Amino acid sequence: MQDIPGPAIYRISFYLRQLETLQRASHETVSSKELGKALGYSDAQVRKDLTYFGQFGHPGVGYRVEELIQRLKKILGTDRVWPVVLIGAGNLGRALMSYKGFLRKGFQLAAVFDADPAKVGRRFGELEILPMEKLQACVHELQVRMAIIAVTPEAAQSVVDLLAAAGVRGVLNFSPTNLKTPPDVYVQSVDLALQLEQLSFRMSMGAGPPLAP
Amino acid sequence: MQDIPGPAIYRISFYLRQLETLQRASHETVSSKELGKALGYSDAQVRKDLTYFGQFGHPGVGYRVEELIQRLKKILGTDRVWPVVLIGAGNLGRALMSYKGFLRKGFQLAAVFDADPAKVGRRFGELEILPMEKLQACVHELQVRMAIIAVTPEAAQSVVDLLAAAGVRGVLNFSPTNLKTPPDVYVQSVDLALQLEQLSFRMSMGAGPPLAP
């Protein structure tokens, strides 16, 4: 597979999300023009993006919704269920524990950990909060490759080090800090307050049209 | 102000975050090289980004941390406190209600709304959950320009329409759906499950280095 623009990979997720909406509305096929319009991209952009990964379209017809969904899931690696561990059972962590959207996309919270002894042992639905000492064994046992971090920024680096050592290869980080990892561990960060800051900037500028994402 | 690359605006937020970390560690000045290294950017990138907004550096010295923080805050519009309303008091919404990071960046939750009568009236700390009927009046009264949406994807579009009509100009959307707004309303979306999906993709590809954000 040659090299694919970073933004295109991001858009693939949006195509999939929109296709699932179309599927619920019983659309059998969709053209690059329709798909693009729904998401604010050009038709050429849609076609180019999709052909980075293969030839999924049918000339004169468009793309078959069901077929394209299956293909994109395979590309994104969500054609199966991934076990995920969550570190940090504070306000945000607990909200993530009961967030339905993860399972819908094929991610299952397998275990939750927290360093605070006061929290360890408490149950939320299926899940009991475990002490950090059990992290390594759990990751090995359940073959966990992905983790979500929702701890304080001060603790985040040491947690990600632990995770990397235990064999985790991908981390979704909600702590507002930059994490250093070996090159074989991929970190995706979401800083909630930073998102509001971006909003504030666009508005201070006079809220024109959205610039590049 | 001429046109600034979209990614650069995003990086400005990261520069600010890193500068605040440096400030806490009592650094007086920082060079573009140091700042870039901490965040994984080149020194040229840092200088180019900053000069889109003005000339903040001191040749031979670097950038003065305190000074640059003030300048960037002004650029991002966070040199003051913005009142923000939150719509949706489900799991995620309640976590956001008590998220400390917002206030630290100059965003204050002014009110919370939910359509569910069972939730209306319940208190969390300072905040009481209000019925949707009070939204319009509240936005006017408190001069609210920004909102956070944490409702179901089905409800999100009608909520954003309400907000736009009430005068809100910026929306941070946590619902996994595409929102249509007039061009003077800016929407910043965060799809939590989509973030995991991106992680899954990178890992399926063999978890190379992070591509463009």
Place this chain on the structure above:
DNA sequence: TGGTGTGAATCCTTTCACAGCC
């Protein structure tokens, strides 16, 4: 020496435009 600011050059991404297919 150590550092910024910046035009020029390079690199990457998106759009255009059209051949080919249903």
Place this chain on the structure above:
DNA sequence: GGCTGTGAAAGGATTCACACCA
């Protein structure tokens, strides 16, 4: 007619390299 896939062209963003400054 409608639509995809794709090489070529255009448009943006990043890096280079150097003038200039403390």
